[in-house]
Amino acid sequence: DAMVIQNPRYQVTQFGKPVTLSCSQTLNHNVMYWYQQKSSQAPKLLFHYYDKDFNNEADTPDNFQSRRPNTSFCFLDIRSPGLGDAAMYLCATSRAGGDGETQYFGPGTRLLVL
Amino acid sequence: AQSVTQLDSQVPVFEEAPVELRCNYSSSVSVYLFWYVQYPNQGLQLLLKYLSGSTLVKSINGFEAEFNKSQTSFHLRKPSVHISDTAEYFCAVSGSNNAGNMLTFGGGTRLMVKP
Numbered sequence: 001d002a003m004v005i006q007n008p009r010y011q012v013t014q015f016g017k018p019v020t021l022s023c024s025q026t027l028n029h030n031v032m033y034w035y036q037q038k039s040s041q042a043p044k045l046l047f048h049y050y051d052k053d054f055n056n057e058a059d060t061p062d063n064f065q066s067r068r069p070n071t072s073f074c075f076l077d078i079r080s081p082g083l084g085d086a087a088m089y090l091c092a093t094s095r096a097g098g099d100g101e102t103q104y105f106g107p108g109t110r111l112l113v114l
Numbered sequence: 115a116q117s118v119t120q121l122d123s124q125v126p127v128f129e130e131a132p133v134e135l136r137c138n139y140s141s142s143v144s145v146y147l148f149w150y151v152q153y154p155n156q157g158l159q160l161l162l163k164y165l166s167g168s169t170l171v172k173s174i175n176g177f178e179a180e181f182n183k184s185q186t187s188f189h190l191r192k193p194s195v196h197i198s199d200t201a202e203y204f205c206a207v208s209g210s211n212n213a214g215n216m217l218t219f220g221g222g223t224r225l226m227v228k229p
Contacts, residue, residue, distance in 0.1 A: 004157075006157075040222070040224075041221070041222070042204060042219035042220065042221055042222055043158070043204075043219060045216060045217075048216075088155075090157050090158065092158075099165075100146040100163065100165040100208070100210065101146070101208060101215065102146075102148070102160065102163060103148075103160075103217055104160065105150070105157040105158040105159070105160075106157050107156055107157045108155070108156065108157040110155060
């Protein structure tokens, strides 16, 4: 089945230690998104890629970076995680201009910062 | 600009009872509408969506939602809930006027089904 895959499902890191979360997709969608979701809140968009074009939300901290080496993969890098960065990180994909640009989400990576 | 309001943060209901989760939106453009469900420690799963055509849309597990343009609403309903429906439900909208419209989420409604 076509899907969005996130690894790992749970990630523990230390305060200030860089961490990378990964997302891959078999849907062949050209748009990929990264969201941050804190407890009991709606997901908050960090950035998205339209093909190779990177789009950063205005209030996304500089501590968060992203890479998309090819259509299938996208990475979220947190350069110096703080305690406030502990959250669920969700990857999503969509097909630009089709299907109402419906976003399909992965299972998420829960990040714990010690 | 768009906004989504989910009027109830929590909805407790007994098993086999009907339920309605309310969603209202505001937008200056035509919209697409979505309901997502999130089980604990999981991602968001698309439950149903309205893009065009019939204003009543249904999911495979018995949920349905009706797009009401005049009331700017997209309420989610199920005639008889199960314990397994316990989850967080998010209503979301995006503009349909051009490509590249981002999703705007409501604050979520926690459905708690009690035996």
